[in-house]
Amino acid sequence: MSGWREETIGDARLILGDCREVLPTLGKVDAVVTDPPYGIGYVHGGRRGKLARGVSIIGDDAPFDPSSFLGFSRVVLFGANHFADKLPASSNWLIWDKRDGVCRNDQADCEMAWTNLKGPARLIRHLWSGVLKDSERGEIRVHPTQKPIAVMQWVIEQATDTTHTILDPFMGSGTTGVACAKLGREFIGIEIDASYFAIACRRIDDAYKQPRLFADAAPKPVQLILDGAA
Numbered sequence: 001m002s003g004w005r006e007e008t009i010g011d012a013r014l015i016l017g018d019c020r021e022v023l024p025t026l027g028k029v030d031a032v033v034t035d036p037p038y039g040i041g042y043v044h045g046g047r048r049g050k051l052a053r054g055v056s057i058i059g060d061d062a063p064f065d066p067s068s069f070l071g072f073s074r075v076v077l078f079g080a081n082h083f084a085d086k087l088p089a090s091s092n093w094l095i096w097d098k099r100d101g102v103c104r105n106d107q108a109d110c111e112m113a114w115t116n117l118k119g120p121a122r123l124i125r126h127l128w129s130g131v132l133k134d135s136e137r138g139e140i141r142v143h144p145t146q147k148p149i150a151v152m153q154w155v156i157e158q159a160t161d162t163t164h165t166i167l168d169p170f171m172g173s174g175t176t177g178v179a180c181a182k183l184g185r186e187f188i189g190i191e192i193d194a195s196y197f198a199i200a201c202r203r204i205d206d207a208y209k210q211p212r213l214f215a216d217a218a219p220k221p222v223q224l225i226l227d228g229a230a
Contacts, residue, residue, distance in 0.1 A: 007201050010208040012177050012187040016197040019169035019190040023068070029188060030164035031074035033156060033176055035145055038064040038079040069169070070116070076159045078147075080114030087114050094158060095123040096151050103129050111147075115159060124154050142199050143173035152179035160185070174200025181207035 004017025015022055064083050069075055076094065080087060094113040126148055127134045135150045152175050160166060164185065168176040171189035173196055180187035181204055189204075191197040 009201065009205050010181060011185070012181065012189065012204050012208075014171070014174075014177070014197070014201055014204065015188070015190045016192075016194060017190060018192050020068075022190050023169065026167070026188065028165065029072065029167040031076070031160045031166050032069050032072045032169065033076045033152075033159060033166050034069075034168045034170050035078035035147065035172065036064050036066070036170045038082045072167075074159055074164070075116045076113050076155060077115075078111060078113045081112045084114065088116070090114055090116060091121065092117045092119045093121045094155055095121060096147075097123060097125045098127065099129060100125045100127040100134075102127055103132060113155065117159060122158055124151060126151050142203075143175075143196060146173050147175050149175055149178050149182065152176050153183055156180065156183060156185065171200050172196055174203045177204040178207040 004015050004022060006016075007014040064079075066077055066080070066083060066086055069077065070088070077087075080093075092115045094115060096111045096113075097109065098111060099109045133148070135148050156166060156176070156179055162183075162185065165188065166176065166180055166185055167188045167190075169190045171177065171191040174189060174191075177187045177189045177200060187204075189200060191200055
């Protein structure tokens with residue numbers, strides 16, 4: 001894909017294009033917060049996982065290489081347990097417990113995000129399983145790997161401060177951008193799929209139209225104790 005187009009909505013710069021082409025043209029970016037395509041649709045060992053069926057995400061048919069993103073000063077990569085062998089060691093993993101002890105199925109109980117930040121691992125409990133949700137009840141999921149806005153707000157607050165411009169090079173349906181709008185952060189989003197780009201633009205525009213005074217606060221994080229201390 002050559003060339004791209006842009007939309008500006010509030011403090012969000014949204015780009016329809018291939019992030020491999022766009023990234024070298026960007027100016028200063030303080031933090032990368034993203035959920036990259038890491039191979040849900042990748043046929044590994046001749047078998048497809050149950051989560052792969054029905055999922056259609058550009059670039060998700062091969063293992064993910066995180067190397068081009070490791071030079072940023074602050075990085076958060078969801079799904080990094082699937083490519084941890086390609087990442088430096090980190091103590092500051094961010095864990096989203098999406099079952100909260102309520103239900104269990106054949107998918108993961110949690111999602112893990114690697115960071116290059118200092119500090120202990122952190123955990124958030126936020127139920128998100130079908131119709132069982134702690135937030136956004138009754139709203140239709142528009143992307144196969146869509147995350148709750150409240151969880152992304154928490155992630156952004158853990159990894160950045162209010163002066164940081166946040167980049168999501170795999171924007172999808174724009175949840176990171178919606179969270180940035182609610183938090184008053186500047187955002188750059190890149191998405192290669194035109195249909196998801198349109199959805200992201202609509203969701204971020206809707207977020208800017210709503211008064212921030214009434215935005216839901218991100219849930220309080222829980223610190224994981226990894227060394228067995230009480």
